[in-house]
Amino acid sequence: MQIVQTINELKQIISVNKDKTIGFVPTMGYLHEGHQALLNKARIDNDIVVASIFVNPAQFGPNEDLDRYPRDIDRDTELATDAGVDVLFLPSAQEMYPAESGINITVGDLSTKLCGESRPGHFDGVLKVITKLFHLVQPTKAYFGQKDAQQLAIIQTFVSAYNFPVEIVRVQTVRESDGLAKSSRNVFLSEHERVEAVHLYHALLLAAEKWEKTNDLNAAIAKGKVHIESNTSGKIDYLQALSYPDLQPVTDKTKEVLFATAVFFEKARLIDNILKEKKDV
């Protein structure tokens, strides 16, 4: 595995592999089995696998956890090696953002719901770094987890609207044995919160079940919220159901429904979601 810290080195490697298929897994590091699933899929599909680890300042708000976002490069390097990664790109913030151009990407409507509401500018920052990384790596396919459903929906829309020559591959959320979605931020949970945290997933399952039985989305959302409030010490940011991937209110024409939640614990804000096909009624 080649470890690359500069854009020039990366460009050189990409330029000599123009005839190969490249699978790309962009990450913020502190890799877990969720990332592993992305890397495994990329390894199967492509000649070359490129992974990046970059805790992107542009997608953190002023009061968010940029500085204390968990990092462990040694363990990440080992995991990437084991997953068969060919090139691991580890740029510095200075390397990625040497100067302020004043030119930005604004997500608009898709960023006003779910996580976007409590994280203004977050998805603008995601698209900024994704654009740069896609241009540098020039991947055939790029792999993203369903765990970040809104991010995936926005990237998919962006890639399509701006004709990026890359295929976005969606990979299912990987869960702990009790059902908690794998996340780098789970490390911030206290022992007590870790036990409670599985109830985000349970609440989503209960809400979806209620909806499938009654077709009453409001009652379903209410049931999910009550479950989180009764079973955790966390504070609900949102629990919502929207059509996927356009993130609009559910209507008769909706095909897939996203049940998504975000909950603040003492030192971590966790998110989770499930997707359900809408049956004709």
Place this chain on the structure above:
Amino acid sequence: MQIVQTINELKQIISVNKDKTIGFVPTMGYLHEGHQALLNKARIDNDIVVASIFVNPAQFGPNEDLDRYPRDIDRDTELATDAGVDVLFLPSAQEMYPAESGINITVGDLSTKLCGESRPGHFDGVLKVITKLFHLVQPTKAYFGQKDAQQLAIIQTFVSAYNFPVEIVRVQTVRESDGLAKSSRNVFLSEHERVEAVHLYHALLLAAEKWEKTNDLNAAIAKGKVHIESNTSGKIDYLQALSYPDLQPVTDKTKEVLFATAVFFEKARLIDNILKEKKDV
């Protein structure tokens, strides 16, 4: 020369030419010797030359000349064939913008001066279409005229900040025998205005000369403006001198100075500019 109207056809051609160097000349059509200079340079530098003709709605304001922008596809096709273009991309607006994603590119500070001031959103629209075209054509080099100096500066900054894998080539402004910069919009000038229009260029030369002699930029600008006011029936939008390519006020550290002007005639707004190296004083 292949004439291509759909994105799918274009993608197919690009995908079988991955091992070739591609020179790209994006235009809005009504081609003249300025475009020809871009095409000639692209022809010399690359294996394959792709040109596009697309009058991009996203870069026209509500009261601008989108509907009456001059078009002559037959003549353009002939000129492109003669210039050795391999692929001429002629998409419809529906093909380029099938749906509104809500995701936009905002230029910020660089778009607040010169033409940006009287054409709000113009450069945002330019970057939108350029991003799409670059992703579709995947050029090795793309060619732009110095005539649109602010556009060139913004595209250069954008390509660098967002790591597009393309080299931007700047090509000198081509002029009529009397000195008027070639432009598709010159066709809108009355006979009388056509005679006057060369004084935009003269005014820029006079201003630059005054500045080089006196080092007094305000006096230089004033001299240029008086020249246009005295010799044309046009209304000055701006005549300014800025450092290039960052479009900031000229300081001791400035290396290149852009003298640029825009003048409204009855049915056309013309622009012109010259670049001067700043000598140490």
